Amino acid sequence: MEPLTLAEARVLGTLMEKARTVPDSYPMTLNALVAGCNQKSARDPVSNLSEAQVQEALDGLKRRSLAFATSGSRVMRWEHNFQRAMVVPEQSAVLLGLLMLRGPQTAGELRIHSERWYRFADISSVEAFLEELRDRSEAKGGALVVQLPRATGAREARWAHLLCGPVDVAAAAASAEARAAGDGALAARLALLEEEVAQLREIVTDLATQLGLSPPGQQKTNDRA
Known part of the structure; x- marks a missing residue:
């Protein structure tokens, strides 16, 4: 099969997703498909496809028998044919x-x-x-x-x-390395913040003891008792 473009893959994947997750809204109109392709969640990378780009992608998928338009309503709707076409x-x-x-x-x-x-x-x-x-x-x-x-x-x-x-295995590997490095940096930052919070808690507890007050958290426990 002729390789898909990135836009065609995004459109096809969106049709496949919505068929399973929101069946009441499926088949999809062009406007709904544009919104689904460009949504911020569950997409990597996030895209910003125009209506014309999505329509062009649909035409390409239709040519490969991977998607088709349905009639019977005022607005044209689209659905995928992935499993049958790809067997x-x-x-x-x-x-x-x-x-x-x-x-x-x-x-x-x-x-x-x-x-x-x-x-x-x-x-x-x-x-x-x-x-x-x-x-x-x-x-x-x-x-x-x-x-x-x-x-x-x-x-x-x-x-x-x-x-x-x-x-491109080299590019994919570099992306994975960058992703892993980002995750590692985030984990290190989180550990540092947790350590700082623990130190602040000790300082506050010490000050409360010197002032004859109940340490934070203990007062609420005493009130409930």
Whole structure:
């Protein structure tokens, strides 16, 4: 299959998400799809696609039989045809949809993020479907995901989809390293703040004792008693 553009992947992933999470609003109008593509949550990276860009992406997906328009209402609505076109089970479609919307993720992250889409029994189940997508035969179109090198300090390797073509492993690794470094810096900052709060608590408790007052927190306990 011809590789998807980034906009096509975002539109397709959004259609797949909304079909499972808000079925009452599905199929989707163009306006609703634009809003879904550009929402701030559950998207990495966050996009700012215009109505024209989303329509162009829909036309590209329709050409590949991955999406189609439905009639019967005053406003044209769109739905995806991913599982049938790609010949994959529901579980695999869920994982690919999440990877299109949120970028590379570990099996553990995919299991957590898939809760509203599909409930996997455990991480091993997620890994089994990822491996199946990775080892897909050429007769079926070849691999649809790739396992990225594990980032320094990371416990799990992340997975990326191949629907937009080959992944730049070096760039993905650099992104993972930056992400890990950011997480490490945040953890260090949090630990420092916790230490400072503990020191301040000791100072306040000492001052309260010198003034003959109940330490913070103890007064409320005494009042309840």
